[in-house]
Amino acid sequence: MNQNQDILLEVRNLAKHFSAREGVFGRSIVRAVDGVSFCIRRGSSLGLVGESGSGKTTVGRTVLGLHRRTAGEVLFNNIDIHALKAEQLRTLRPHFQLVFQDPMGSLNPRVRVGDAIGEALLEHKRARADDVRDKVLEVMQICGLAPEHYARYPHEFSGGQRQRIGIARAIALKPELIVADEPVSALDVSIQAQIINLFSDLKEHQGVTFLFISHDLAVVEHLCDDIAVMYLGQIVEMASKEQLFSQPRHPYTQGLLSAIPIADPDQRRSRIILKGEQPNPANPPTGCRFHPRCSFVSEKCVKTAPELRTLPDGHQVRCHLA
Numbered sequence: 563m564n565q566n567q568d569i570l571l572e573v574r575n576l577a578k579h580f581s582a583r584e585g586v587f588g589r590s591i592v593r594a595v596d597g598v599s600f601c602i603r604r605g606s607s608l609g610l611v612g613e614s615g616s617g618k619t620t621v622g623r624t625v626l627g628l629h630r631r632t633a634g635e636v637l638f639n640n641i642d643i644h645a646l647k648a649e650q651l652r653t654l655r656p657h658f659q660l661v662f663q664d665p666m667g668s669l670n671p672r673v674r675v676g677d678a679i680g681e682a683l684l685e686h687k688r689a690r691a692d693d694v695r696d697k698v699l700e701v702m703q704i705c706g707l708a709p710e711h712y713a714r715y716p717h718e719f720s721g722g723q724r725q726r727i728g729i730a731r732a733i734a735l736k737p738e739l740i741v742a743d744e745p746v747s748a749l750d751v752s753i754q755a756q757i758i759n760l761f762s763d764l765k766e767h768q769g770v771t772f773l774f775i776s777h778d779l780a781v782v783e784h785l786c787d788d789i790a791v792m793y794l795g796q797i798v799e800m801a802s803k804e805q806l807f808s809q810p811r812h813p814y815t816q817g818l819l820s821a822i823p824i825a826d827p828d829q830r831r832s833r834i835i836l837k838g839e840q841p842n843p844a845n846p847p848t849g850c851r852f853h854p855r856c857s858f859v860s861e862k863c864v865k866t867a868p869e870l871r872t873l874p875d876g877h878q879v880r881c882h883l884a
């Protein structure tokens with residue numbers, strides 16, 4: 563078997579820059595995503611984590627073709643989706659879907675939930691008028707929604723159930739890839755676990771591949787096979803979940819991990835407190851972009867930007883000290 567057949571999504575040197583207004587007359591370039599590369603194996607899930615403003619959503623939206631790229635490639639099943647004509651991209655769309663933080667934003671308050679889930683099935687001719695209801699009920703059941711929910715309206719649901727509706731809409735077309743952007747951030751902790759379990763089931767039983775975006779490492783720990791940590795538009799560390807949690811190499815990842823509460827005192831990690839805030843991506847620091855916040859900063863870090871290096875165990879890290 564060709565090795566590439568195992569890779570569903572490959573992102574190569576992706577960049578997305580925005581032009582932003584600065585002051586009254588000036589404009590600046592916001593390097594929201596600045597040379598990001600990763601692969602996701604079919605049926606696996608990659609967690610993309612980092613603080614607010616690190617570029618996670620911009621990666622997700624550019625991967626789905628919802629933002630035009632500035633540079634780089636997004637290969638879905640070896641096809642560069644940004645090189646496709648609009649019509650070709652439209653036919654590919656059902657294969658990759660977005661689930662986001664607040665599904666209310668995408669649900670029409672006047673459309674019954676069952677009809678909202680069925681819309682895409684009819685539009686893409688995956689169901690006929692006479693069998694769409696059965697197909698919708700099947701998807702609702704997979705997502706833990708009861709048949710009587712079919713005829714209700716979005717406002718009648720709790721946050722967790724609304725997220726189940728958002729997920730049902732996304733999986734109705736049987737997508738190969740789901741980009742989930744902070745899908746549980748707005749939910750109570752107990753409900754978060756239920757929704758994460760639903761994602762796990764979809765991965766195990768429906769073979770869905772995930773790019774799972776969260777600012778919270780604890781959320782991606784359960785679901786993801788691999789984790790990429792973003793800082794100021796770049797990946798600073800990427801490894802299997804086990805490697806990243808047991809041996810975080812980048813001081814930024816160590817800081818993010820220290821912030822996760824751990825009940826067992828034997829397992830408590832030495833605490834690295836992240837000081838300060840992420841700088842403006844329109845004006846990133848010289849050298850290593852993390853250096854102004856790093857406890858281990860040296861002269862080299864101020865002058866020279868580190869490359870993302872692959873260590874012998876496959877762990878990738880962008881740090882002079884690792």
Ligand SMILES: Nc1ncnc2c1ncn2[C@@H]1O[C@H](COP(=O)(O)OP(=O)(O)OP(=O)(O)O)[C@@H](O)[C@H]1O
Pocket residue numbers: 580581582592593594612613614615616617618619620621777843
């Ligand atoms: N349409 C846009 N125009 C200009 N700047 C943008 C635009 N979208 C995002 N940005 C900027 O790009 C950077 C990355 O934003 P992005 O939303 O991708 O971050 P994020 O990691 O998803 O953050 P959060 O955790 O808050 O969702 C930020 O500085 C943001 O202000």
Ligand SMILES: [Mg+2]
Pocket residue numbers: 618619620743
């Ligand atoms: Mg975001």
